[in-house]
Amino acid sequence: MPSKPAPPITIDAVYAAPGYLFRRMQQIAVSIFMEECKAFDLTPVQYAALIAIHTHPGIDATRLSAVIAFDRSTLGSVIERLQAKDFIERKPAPEDKRIKLLYLTKSGAAILREIIPAVERAQARMLEPLKPADRKALMGLLVQLVDLNNEASRVPLRAEDALEHLGKGG
Amino acid sequence: MPSKPAPPITIDAVYAAPGYLFRRMQQIAVSIFMEECKAFDLTPVQYAALIAIHTHPGIDATRLSAVIAFDRSTLGSVIERLQAKDFIERKPAPEDKRIKLLYLTKSGAAILREIIPAVERAQARMLEPLKPADRKALMGLLVQLVDLNNEASRVPLRAEDALEHLGKGG
DNA sequence: CCTAGATCATCAGTATACTGTCAATCAACA
DNA sequence: TGTTGATTGACAGTATACTGATGATCTAGG
Known part of the structure; x- marks a missing residue:
């Protein structure tokens, strides 16, 4: 039985590597998102944060980072930008002076309703080159892989963390 | 025929969106790469750049960015860091004063040989949770999708650009 | 009550990404 | 030959990511 040959040090090996393909696909996905949504001045990250705050009004930044699996440090500046655009507001929590609670403003709720069709178009465009059956297969495998690699x-995804702020007695 | 229902504005819709999954998978891939390669002080981007320079000695920065589909502006600082670590050197092109040609140093060639096993481990770990048949299926679909969305x-991939510096008379 | 450990927000530092601009240089053409 | 347009490298500005540190605050235990 011949042993596996040493991999060649060439750029073609990189083109077929999972890590390279994931990076490339992410670049493409962001590019398509920005193109479809350029009228709204919202990045993919800002969009996800808005959705999460909409789903969990009154969440704090640390829990938000767990719910969307975004880096906690980065999220600080994301929140600042969303606040500067008047899409969210931060209110100090009465029972814990460390925490600032996040809420959508009317502008934030409005832009969320308006941007949804553009986001849907962007998500569809990312997979458009594939046949419908292949799109399903790819998404199924990706959901599995992301979950199993969580x-x-x-910053692992902790969707259930969002519930904690509703009542610590749970 | 009922019209498609309006998508709900919830975080669960985001979890299943291609854009979110690609971002998440990229984060995971970088994390695994850095973990396996932490002894070498090389990022995924720096690794890809080194491989490309190894494959195309004497390439210039603009062509390099086309060959690995990395942003040209970012690549400037990547090159600076690789040069600071003494992994590459830049030589002015005699026939074109604008261009600086990129070459691996001995250190660069050495670290490339040494890091390959760690990179292979990282790439394998990214797909490890899937069954072997599913890994193949996922990679096949991703290669297709990245190519069709190029x-x-x-910054589209232009692998063939690398050949231009070899002889403009082609 | 007071301290030890945990939690929250913030900041400093590094590394990717992308947009847009600029000067130096080159190539092509009138 | 002199100018136009393209190319190259560099830079400024914004936005994600991650690491690690810090101070304010809360909780638990003594």
Whole structure:
């Protein structure tokens, strides 16, 4: 039985590597998102944050970072920008002076309703080159892989963390 | 025939969106890469740049950005860091004063040989949670999708650009 | 009550990404 | 030959990501 040959040090090996393909696809996805949504001045990250705050009004920044699996440090500046655009507001929590609670403003709720069709178009465009059956297969595999690799990332997704702020007695 | 229902504005819709999954998978891939390669002080981008320079010695920065589909502006600082670590060197092109040609140093060639096993481990770990058949299926679909969406990104891959510096008379 | 450990927000530092601009240089053409 | 247009490298500005540190605050235990 011949042993596996040493991989060649060429750029073609990189083109077929999972890490390269994931990076490339992410670049493409962001590019398509920005193109479809350029009228709204919202990045993909800002959009996800708005959706999460809409789903969990009164969430704090640390829990928000767990709910969308975004880096906590980065999220600070994302929140600042959303606040500067008057899409969200921060209110100090009465029972805990460390925490600032996040809420959508009317502008934030409005832009969320308006941007949805553009976001849907963007998501559809990302997969458009594939046949419908292949789109389903790819999404199914990706959902699995992201879920099974959840702990591998420094900021794992903790969707259930969002519930904590509703009542600590749970 | 009922019209498609309006998508709900909830975080669960985001979890299943292609754009979110690509971003998440990219985060996971970088995290795994950095973990496996932490002994070498090389990022995924720096690794890809080194491989490309190894494959195309004497390439210039603009062509390099086309060959690995990385942003040209960002690549400037990537090159600076690689040069600071003494992994590459830049030589002015005798026939064109605008261009600086990129070459691996001995250190650069050495670290490339040494890091390959760690990179292979990282790439394998990214797909490890899937069954072997599913890994193949996912990679096949991703290669297709990235290729078919190549023009959608601001910096499309132009692998053939690398050949130009070898002889403009082609 | 007071301290030890945990939690929250913030900041400093590094590394990707992308947009847009600029000067130096080159190539092509009138 | 002199000018136009394209190319190259560099830079400024914005936005994500991650690491690590810090101070304010809360909770638990003594």
